[in-house]
Amino acid sequence: NAGVMQNPRHLVRRRGQEARLRCSPMKGHSHVYWYRQLPEEGLKFMVYLQKENIIDESGMPKERFSAEFPKEGPSILRIQQVVRGDSAAYFCASSPLNSVAYEQYFGPGTRLTVT
């Protein structure tokens, strides 16, 4: 059973470009979470999605950031017009239906560098 997959693992973008981060949850998992980790800091919650539905986006910046989890295919975190402050590791986690909140399985992360 493959774990949570994220790609790309490393992404370099120039200021003003768009970044697209992909997350494929574990087989059978219907919930996806996105987190951002800055150097020497813990993970900060961004958004919680189910298929075709955003459940909680209280951690998402109001502008330039969006997320989706379509009926088919991976979840996508999209950052438009990236700035240097967006440089971070972005982690995706998935969980099965009716699980407790801490039962999240994390992917290896995408390290975004904005130059």
Next chain:
Amino acid sequence: QQQVKQSPQSLIVQKGGISIINCAYENTAFDYFPWYQQFPGKGPALLIAIRPDVSEKKEGRFTISFNKSAKQFSLHIMDSQPGDSATYFCAATGANNLFFGTGTRLTVIP
């Protein structure tokens, strides 16, 4: 605003010693307190979790102690091994969200 405060930031322990990491929280609505282990280049992995109505939980060499009145909890790693060297995060759950501490980088010296 940091919902969960964690200390120390880094910790060096001799092989065979006890590693202790402490966390504190303010929000009494949190309903679970998990700990995660993260190796470089990897995502966090769930280690052990405790409910607020339990004072201690042990799994192998890992023990969580929980003090509800003080709103504090800690992770003890007994007989620490070099393979335990990693970053450890405490967390708290509430409303389907996970709130992480800032992490403790543990180094176990052979």
